[in-house]
Amino acid sequence: MRVRTIMRTLKSLFILFTIMSFVSAGCKDAPAEVDPIDSTIQQSNLFAAAQSMGDLQSPDLNEASGAAASRSNNIYLWTHNDSGGDPTLFLTTTIGADSGRFVLSGAQNIDWEDIAVGPGPDAALQYIYVGDIGDNRAVRSSLTIYRVPEPDLNVLDIPTTQNLANVEAINFVYSNGARDAETLMVDPLTNDIYVVSKREAQVGLYVLPFPQSTTEMDTARFLANLPFTNFTAGDISADGAEILIKNYFNIYYWPRSTGQTVQQALAATPQRLAYTTEPQGEAICFSLNANGFYTLSEMDSSDPVPVLFYRRN
Template identity: 45%
Template sequence: MIIRTNQVKIHFNLLSPLLIIWLLLPSLACGQNDPEVPIAPQLSSTFSEPVNRGTVNNPTISEASGIVASRSNSDILWTHNDSGNDAKIYAINTLGETVGEWIIAGATNRDWEDIAIGPGPEDGINYLYVGDIGDNQAVHPSLNIYRFPEPIINDDTSPGGTIQNAEKINLKYPDGARDAETLLVDPLTQDLYIVSKRDRFARLYRLPFPQSTSSTILAEKVGEWNREIGGIFNQPVGGDISSDGKELLIKSYVEVLYWQREDDQTSIFELMQQEPKILPYMVEPQGEAIGWSTNHEGYFTLSEKQGSSIPKLYFYKRKQK
């Protein structure tokens, strides 16, 4: 069964009963002609409907919470599990097949919720940033982001191993502990951004470049997102900035939001205050991971495993730019 709610196609065979009830509540509560019902932004035609690129059959990738495209290896995506799992990152290809896995020495996976890629302290090197930023109960006084050069995969190296040189960026918020699942790297400024999850108006925090790895950073609260979070399924659970810094994706459990930066002077916070476009998204069992493809020709999404379902790697191809 398929319906459209707020202009987003929802595939009901993938939804939990709780999510189905939540999605139907607005239409059940008011008539079709009720003038108080807000009109949602139209679904953008810039990207195609999803294509199933393949299943992620690796049973150890069961709680994928983040995904990002490699910038040093062709057709490679990086992903990871969330809370309580090993401190590992996984390389999969664009068909969902596992290529290798790397242990991050000295790291702990308390609640890894997102992964990002971008510049870092050494010019010309692509760095991966793994965000141990989940905090469901908002009890942790500080959080960690692990930063390290992206592994190179080629015929001369083993596809996997141990990352020995990861740096730990320890941070705390100026307004108390928070839960978050979205980590961004702005390639134009090299600043890190974190978007909070459980607030009525999501809070955006910035860690200006260069980020210290020797002392705890007090993150800067840039401001609150002016888009009210309408419920638990609309909370931001992942995001990515394109490698040229021009395009931003933020996803919830039920939609993908898109912004395009027109100039280099517009900050990520200012960009998020603008009205986003709604991109195509087929709701997944517990979809938290989203990332641009290498050349921005589209975006990938990946869900955590739910029950007997095997996570599928979906791709949404750009039709025009």
């Protein structure tokens, strides 16, 4: 009798473990429990602790999964929802006010993960880059980065709803096979696009050199492994002199010297910045004048999502 009881208990535990494993595998981006920190990475006071600037007000923005500062007006940030939604960019002020929706004509949101603003093929324009680069199980045959000229926000009647035309699709594969990524950055000094993978024990740095093809399949070339994991967002400052990349637990900062490539800058040991841990922080960007940086989180149940600002000391 006792043996049967033990067997039933073991069977119940096995079923529970199986169910929990299945649920865990289905969770898209559950933060890892630990973030191993190299003892050589020092905490920096270059930026102050987080200040809440206000809550995101857009009722349709519930999975903020990227952020980029507008180049046309420094009070605005671009952001977007995560996978499966409409191909829509949300415009918010730096204090969270809902300022508009911009639909990318002809685009799809399979798994949008990050956004950047930077130069592109027309030197007179700034462009918005949207990374449809999420691939949780590394099964997608190709990925897409959408590029569209940034509208001049100073001449629009804000808040507004717009369709953005002239959307270009940069379709690409990785040089060493499919993988998941959530970090997209554009180098304002070279127009090169950088993607950083997510799930490896040491993530990969990839580049799509300028000019990127919009007519043929492009290849993101592997450059180097970085001794970090679970990177969820990144940004290069508008002057190209500073780089931020974050995961769920930490924000890392790299200065970039004159003449250095992004790869060379990231080869150095970064500094670790103050970070107020968010429920699922997957968005970071410098302010336009780099006097600080912003982070956003995906929504945690019904709680409002604050715009957090880290001011430069």
